[in-house]
Amino acid sequence: MFDLKVINSVLGELEEVRGIPREKIIEAIEAALATAYKKEYGKRGQIIRAKFDIKTGTVEFVQVKEVVDKDSVIFEDEAETLEAKAPEAAEAEADERVIYDPEKHILLNDAKMMKRTAAVGEEIIFPIESKGDYGRIAAQTAKQVIMQKIREAEKVHLVSEFSSREGTIVSGTVQRIERGNIFIDLGKAPGLLPYEEQIPGERFNQGERVRAYLYRVEESPRGVFLRLSRSHPKFLEKLFEAEAPELQNGTVVIKAIAREAGYRSKIAAQAVDSHIDPVGSLVGQRGVRVTTVMSELRGEKIDVIEWQADPKEFIKEALSPAKVQEIDLDEENKTASVHVAESEQSLAIGKGGQNVRLAAKLTGWKIDIKSEKSADTHVEAKSETEPDATITE
Numbered sequence: 001m002f003d004l005k006v007i008n009s010v011l012g013e014l015e016e017v018r019g020i021p022r023e024k025i026i027e028a029i030e031a032a033l034a035t036a037y038k039k040e041y042g043k044r045g046q047i048i049r050a051k052f053d054i055k056t057g058t059v060e061f062v063q064v065k066e067v068v069d070k071d072s073v074i075f076e077d078e079a080e081t082l083e084a085k086a087p088e089a090a091e092a093e094a095d096e097r098v099i100y101d102p103e104k105h106i107l108l109n110d111a112k113m114m115k116r117t118a119a120v121g122e123e124i125i126f127p128i129e130s131k132g133d134y135g136r137i138a139a140q141t142a143k144q145v146i147m148q149k150i151r152e153a154e155k156v157h158l159v160s161e162f163s164s165r166e167g168t169i170v171s172g173t174v175q176r177i178e179r180g181n182i183f184i185d186l187g188k189a190p191g192l193l194p195y196e197e198q199i200p201g202e203r204f205n206q207g208e209r210v211r212a213y214l215y216r217v218e219e220s221p222r223g224v225f226l227r228l229s230r231s232h233p234k235f236l237e238k239l240f241e242a243e244a245p246e247l248q249n250g251t252v253v254i255k256a257i258a259r260e261a262g263y264r265s266k267i268a269a270q271a272v273d274s275h276i277d278p279v280g281s282l283v284g285q286r287g288v289r290v291t292t293v294m295s296e297l298r299g300e301k302i303d304v305i306e307w308q309a310d311p312k313e314f315i316k317e318a319l320s321p322a323k324v325q326e327i328d329l330d331e332e333n334k335t336a337s338v339h340v341a342e343s344e345q346s347l348a349i350g351k352g353g354q355n356v357r358l359a360a361k362l363t364g365w366k367i368d369i370k371s372e373k374s375a376d377t378h379v380e381a382k383s384e385t386e387p388d389a390t391i392t393e
Contacts, residue, residue: 008054020153026052028149037061045103048128063126065106067118073100151223158189158224162217169238170228171211174204184210189224197229200262202298211296213238230297231261239296240267243289246281255307258361262300264350266318266358268307279304303358311336311365318359322348325372335366345371 014020033050042048047064074097111118118124172186180195182204193212204210212228213235229235237254246252251273259265269278282304283290290302303321308314315336316324326339340348348369349356360367 011054014150020150020157024153025150026054028153031149032144033059034061043103045101047104061128063103063128065104065124065126067108067111067120067122067124068098068100068105069108069120071097072120073097073105075100155219155224159217159219162189162214162224162226166214166217167234168214169211169235169242170214170226171209174206174208174210176206177204182210184212184228186226189226191226191228193228193230197227197231199230199298199300202230202262231259233257233259233265236265236267236293236297236302239293240282240289243284243292244281246271246276246278251276252278252281256362258358260354260358262298264301264303264354264358266303266305266362268305268314268318268362270307279306311363315359315363315365315367318362319348319355319367322355324348329365333366334364335368336363337368337370339370339372342371345369 011022011025014025015022030050030052033052034048037050038046038048049062049064051060051062053059076099106124108118108120111122111124114124170186170191172184172191175183175185175190177183180198182193182198184191184193191212191214193210197212210230212230213232214226215229215232215234216227218225218227234257236257236259240254241247244252247254252269252271254267255270256268257265267282269282271278271281281289284292290304294300294302305317305320308317311329312327315327315338319338322340322344324338324340324344328337328339330336338348347355350358356367356369
C-alpha cells in the first residue's frame with residue numbers, strides 16, 4: 001500500500017532538517033488516513049481511528065464507541081416526547097444528558113458482554129474492514145491533513161526552540177526589505193526587524209549578516225515570526241555580556257540603561273565584589289570592550305558609570321562628563337535641582353538636551369540644570385521614559 005523507503009526517507013528528513021519528531025509525523029499520517037476513510041466509507045457520528053505500522057506499511061482501522069448507561073444519555077424517541085410535552089424541561093434534560101448515538105455510544109450492558117470489566121466512560125474498540133482504494137477525493141483529504149499536521153508540529157517545535165532563546169542575540173542574513181522592514185533568514189524561521197526597532201541611519205543590503213535582539217516569539221496563522229530589535233536597551237546589555245566575562249559570571253551587574261539608539265547611551269553598572277571595578281570591566285583595557293560594542297552599533301557613543309545607591313551621587317555620575325557643584329533633591333516630586341558652573345552648563349545639558357535627558361531616564365529623576373552665574377537660567381529634563389527605556393534589576 002505504501003512505499004516504505006520513501007516514507008522513511010521523508011520521516012528522516014523532516015526529523016533531521018525541520019526538527020519534527022518522527023512520532024508526530026506518524027500521528028499526522030494516521031489522522032489523515034482515518035479522515036479519508038470516514039469521508040469515503042464512514043457514517044455520520046462515527047469515530048474512526050487508524051493505526052499505521054511503519055515496519056510493514058499496513059493500516060488497521062477501528063471504530064471507537066464510548067460506554068454509557070441509561071442515566072447518562074437520552075434516547076431520540078424520549079427526547080421527542082419531552083419536547084412535545086414541555087420544551088423547557090426537554091432543554092434542561094438535554095443539558096445534563098447527551099443524545100444517544102449508536103454509532104459512537106454503546107450501552108453498559110452490551111459492553112459487558114464484550115468485556116466483563118467495562119465501565120462507563122471507557123472506550124470499546126471495534127475492528128473494521130480496510131479498504132485499498134480511497135479515491136481521488138480521499139487521497140487529497142489525506143494529503144491536506146498530513147500537511148496541516150506537519151505545519152502544526154513544525155510550529156510547536158519552532159516556538160519551543162526559539163522561546164528558550166528569547167532575550168538573547170541571534171544572527172542571520174537579510175532576506176528582503178519591504179517598506180523599511182527587514183526580513184532576516186534565521187534558518188528555521190523568519191525574523192522581522194521592524195523599521196522602528198532599527199538604529200536610525202543604519203542600512204543593510206540583501207545577503208548581509210545581521211545581529212539583533214530577539215525580544216518576542218509570535219505565533220500567527222501564517223507561521224512563527226521572530227520579533228527582533230537593534231534599538232532595544234537589552235541589545236546593548238547583551239552585547240556587553242558577550243565582551244565582559246564579569247557580566248556573564250555575575251560579579252558585575254547592569255542596574256540601568258538609558259538609550260537613544262544610534263546617538264548615545266548611558267549604562268549604570270554595579271560590582272557585587274568590592275574588589276572589582278564595574279566601569280573598567282565594561283570599558284576594558286584601553287577601551288577595547290566598549291569600542292567593540294560601539295563598532296557593532298555603528299559608532300553609537302556609550303557612557304559607562306558606576307551605579308550609586310545615594311540619589312545625589314547617582315545623578316552626579318549620570319551627568320558626567322559635566323562636573324556638578326551641588327544637588328538639591330525634592331523627594332516628594334522626585335525632582336533634582338543641579339547647580340553647575342556656567343562653563344559646564346552646555347556640557348551638562350548636552351547637544352539638543354541629550355545628556356541631561358539620558359541622565360533623567362537613567363536615574364528616574366526629573367533634573368533641573370542651573371548655572372552658577374544665573375539661577376534663573378535653567379533647563380529641565382523629565383524622566384518620562386517608555387517601558388523599554390530603563391532596565392532595573
